[in-house]
Amino acid sequence: DTAVSQTPKYLVTQMGNDKSIKCEQNLGHDTMYWYKQDSKKFLKIMFSYNNKELIINETVPNRFSPKSPDKAHLNLHINSLELGDSAVYFCASSYRGETNIQYFGAGTRLSVL
Amino acid sequence: QQQVKQSPQSLIVQKGGISIINCAYENTAFDYFPWYQQFPGKGPALLIAIRPDVSEKKEGRFTISFNKSAKQFSLHIMDSQPGDSATYFCAASIRGTYKYIFGTGTRLKVLA
Numbered sequence: 001d002t003a004v005s006q007t008p009k010y011l012v013t014q015m016g017n018d019k020s021i022k023c024e025q026n027l028g029h030d031t032m033y034w035y036k037q038d039s040k041k042f043l044k045i046m047f048s049y050n051n052k053e054l055i056i057n058e059t060v061p062n063r064f065s066p067k068s069p070d071k072a073h074l075n076l077h078i079n080s081l082e083l084g085d086s087a088v089y090f091c092a093s094s095y096r097g098e099t100n101i102q103y104f105g106a107g108t109r110l111s112v113l
Numbered sequence: 114q115q116q117v118k119q120s121p122q123s124l125i126v127q128k129g130g131i132s133i134i135n136c137a138y139e140n141t142a143f144d145y146f147p148w149y150q151q152f153p154g155k156g157p158a159l160l161i162a163i164r165p166d167v168s169e170k171k172e173g174r175f176t177i178s179f180n181k182s183a184k185q186f187s188l189h190i191m192d193s194q195p196g197d198s199a200t201y202f203c204a205a206s207i208r209g210t211y212k213y214i215f216g217t218g219t220r221l222k223v224l225a
Contacts, residue, residue, distance in 0.1 A: 004156070031211055033211075040217075040218075041151075041200055041217075041218040041220070042215075042217055042218065043157070043202060043215040043218070044215075045212060045213065048211050048212070050211065055211055056211060056212055090156050090157070092156075094211070096209075096211070099145055099147075099162065099208070100145070100206060100208075100209075100210070100211060100213075101147070101159055101162070102159075102213060103158075103159075104149075104156030104157050104158065105156050106154070106155055106156050107154075107155070107156050
């Protein structure tokens with residue numbers, strides 16, 4: 001059983017399109033995250049939800065909108081895709097606690113043409 | 114103050130050698146320092162972590178050394194193996210919060 005699963009694994013689309021990435025975790029965690037990893041491998045936090053409440057909202061264009069229907073799911077919708085959005089997007093989850101160990105999904109590679 | 118500086122950017126080591134990756138931070142409020150390992154096409158996975166109340170933590174061939182006064186910590190991989198070839202990220206966090214600040218990553222290649 002995959003602990004943190006993301007779909008799709010690959011996403012190729014044209015500029016200007018709208019796309020969504022879905023994430024589900026079966027670890028019983030209460031916090032979920034979206035990270036962006038650029039071509040230089042730099043990992044940057046975008047959003048985080050704790051019990052469906054947005055708790056981290058970094059400086060991200062408002063074309064990106066996260067949605068958490070429940071504690072086990074966190075989706076990312078991107079409007080009007082731009083070339084610079086091409087990256088690998090990782091979902092992660094954790095349980096609020098002392099160490100807050102984050103468990104990552106396998107990533108979604110988004111290519112905007 | 115929120116940055117974590119990581120070096121080197123890339124590292125090539127012979128099989129059986131020692132790989133050393135260094136990280137430095139400024140924010141003294143950080144009190145949890147994990148290292149993540151990422152293989153190509155996979156997500157990062159926790160390798161080992163340390164709190165600042167200890168100066169060293171060892172798990173198998175992996176050791177974190179922590180220097181609180183210098184605000185530096187490092188990962189040592191003893192007897193490096195080709196299977197250790199991956200990208201390694203240090204991170205820093207404040208206990209009880211949700212946010213990790215990741216270093217910029219080190220691509221390690223271990224030659225057979």
